[in-house]
Amino acid sequence: MDLELSPEDQKFRQEVREFLSTHLTDTLRVGQLRTTAMYPDPDVSGPWQHLLNQRGWLVPLWPVEWGGTGWTAFQRFIFETECALAGAPLVHPMGVRLVGPVLLKFGTDAQKREHLPRILSGQDYWCQGFSEPNAGSDLAALQLRADRDGEDYVLNGSKIWTTHAHFANRMFALVRTSNAGRRQDGISFLLIDMSLPGVGVRPIHTIGGDHDVNEVHFDNVRVPVSQRVGEENAGWEYAKYLLEFERGAGIFSPRLRSQLKRVASVLPSTGSGDGLLHKAFGDLNADLDAFEWLEARSMASLAPGSSPGPVASVLKLRASRLKQAIGALGQRALGRSGLRWHSESPFSDATQPQNMSLVPEYCNSRAFTIFGGAAEIQLGLIAKSYA
Numbered sequence: 001m002d003l004e005l006s007p008e009d010q011k012f013r014q015e016v017r018e019f020l021s022t023h024l025t026d027t028l029r030v031g032q033l034r035t036t037a038m039y040p041d042p043d044v045s046g047p048w049q050h051l052l053n054q055r056g057w058l059v060p061l062w063p064v065e066w067g068g069t070g071w072t073a074f075q076r077f078i079f080e081t082e083c084a085l086a087g088a089p090l091v092h093p094m095g096v097r098l099v100g101p102v103l104l105k106f107g108t109d110a111q112k113r114e115h116l117p118r119i120l121s122g123q124d125y126w127c128q129g130f131s132e133p134n135a136g137s138d139l140a141a142l143q144l145r146a147d148r149d150g151e152d153y154v155l156n157g158s159k160i161w162t163t164h165a166h167f168a169n170r171m172f173a174l175v176r177t178s179n180a181g182r183r184q185d186g187i188s189f190l191l192i193d194m195s196l197p198g199v200g201v202r203p204i205h206t207i208g209g210d211h212d213v214n215e216v217h218f219d220n221v222r223v224p225v226s227q228r229v230g231e232e233n234a235g236w237e238y239a240k241y242l243l244e245f246e247r248g249a250g251i252f253s254p255r256l257r258s259q260l261k262r263v264a265s266v267l268p269s270t271g272s273g274d275g276l277l278h279k280a281f282g283d284l285n286a287d288l289d290a291f292e293w294l295e296a297r298s299m300a301s302l303a304p305g306s307s308p309g310p311v312a313s314v315l316k317l318r319a320s321r322l323k324q325a326i327g328a329l330g331q332r333a334l335g336r337s338g339l340r341w342h343s344e345s346p347f348s349d350a351t352q353p354q355n356m357s358l359v360p361e362y363c364n365s366r367a368f369t370i371f372g373g374a375a376e377i378q379l380g381l382i383a384k385s386y387a
């Protein structure tokens with residue numbers, strides 16, 4: 001997408017470029033390039049997050065008084081685009097983009113003072129405890145019990161698919177505090193210290209070859225009532241607010257654009273006879289152009305402190321399908337050599353995009369139409385909200 005930049009935005013873009021050329025090291029770039037799962041591990045995202053925080057650029061969506069940048073939506077788009085083009089690591093979203101906005105809107109002053117500075121400094125690394133073995137798409141079926149005992153809740157049960165729980169020292173979780181009435185009306189939103197006695201984390205290895213997700217078990221874990229966000233049994237409201245950020249507050253198109261560029265580098269030259277590949281590439285380019293406009297437009301209406309609304313589902317669905325389609329085109333273009341795994345790469349410099357194996361990324365991208373609410377669930381939400 002070619003955009004006319006105002007002189008002010010050109011100056012801003014220049015500032016971002018200078019920051020990137022000074023601070024983005026090759027180690028960080030290669031760390032991101034080698035990340036085939038959703039998010040880089042904390043040894044890659046952590047140092048980058050620290051640099052952004054020092055510069056005051058870590059939490060564009062937060063109000064300025066809590067560390068927000070005060071950028072316009074378009075400046076945020078410029079920032080994300082430049083970061084993607086330069087190959088900067090993705091920031092781990094659980095603290096800055098998910099629980100942060102929930103605390104800002106629904107947390108007490110004491111909770112904000114306790115948790116927000118530690119998200120910014122990176123002292124706390126958060127994970128999301130929503131899904132359970134029998135509660136994924138049907139999240140309201142969740143059963144992790146939190147029984148009140150004096151000034152504590154006592155937790156028993158388990159969570160599953162918890163991304164980076166093995167790194168996290170904090171979890172925000174949905175727990176069942178009542179079985180009366182509608183299922184949604186018995187859920188509370190808790191902040192949990194992962195080092196508490198009775199918390200156990202077990203790895204799940206995925207087809208992409210990564211250890212990204214986990215099971216988390218709770219055996220009589222005592223969580224202070226002061227770590228509940230908002231009202232008891234009103235957690236469903238806060239979760240819906242958070243999910244809008246999970247689905248619609250990221251900026252996906254610049255990263256999809258760089259992925260498409262990497263695929264372009266492995267396409268056979270035009271005139272080599274495989275016109276279908278070039279047609280598919282053209283179609284994807286056009287789809288991505290349309291997605292960029294949609295994303296830019298919806299972002300323009302996302303002021304700090306507001307949530308994305310139902311368009312979040314459209315963005316999540318389109319971004320995840322594009323991600324998979326681009327990966328699939330890369331595989332087709334590489335043909336048999338596309339079946340190579342990283343470790344078997346015969347290339348001397350596996351950090352060069354054209355030399356990278358696309359298989360782990362392709363396998364991992366299956367997850368994009370599942371996490372954050374499966375594609376079918378997004379379609380249902382879209383149908384409801386636009387009916």
Ligand SMILES: Cc1cc2nc3c(=O)[nH]c(=O)nc-3n(C[C@H](O)[C@H](O)[C@H](O)COP(=O)(O)OP(=O)(O)OC[C@H]3O[C@@H](n4cnc5c(N)ncnc54)[C@H](O)[C@@H]3O)c2cc1C
Nearest residue numbers: 128129130131136137161162163367370371372373374376
């Ligand atoms: C890589 C990865 C990371 C994840 N990270 C986290 C995390 O950090 N924290 C967390 O809490 N969760 C996480 N999840 C879990 C994720 O949110 C769930 O997997 C997702 O909500 C789907 O739930 P499920 O796996 O139980 O599948 P199910 O709900 O059993 O769905 C199975 C299939 O049935 C379809 N289906 C279900 N209901 C309907 C319906 N009503 N109409 C039409 N089709 C339907 C689904 O679309 C899907 O195709 C992660 C998942 C993955 C894959």
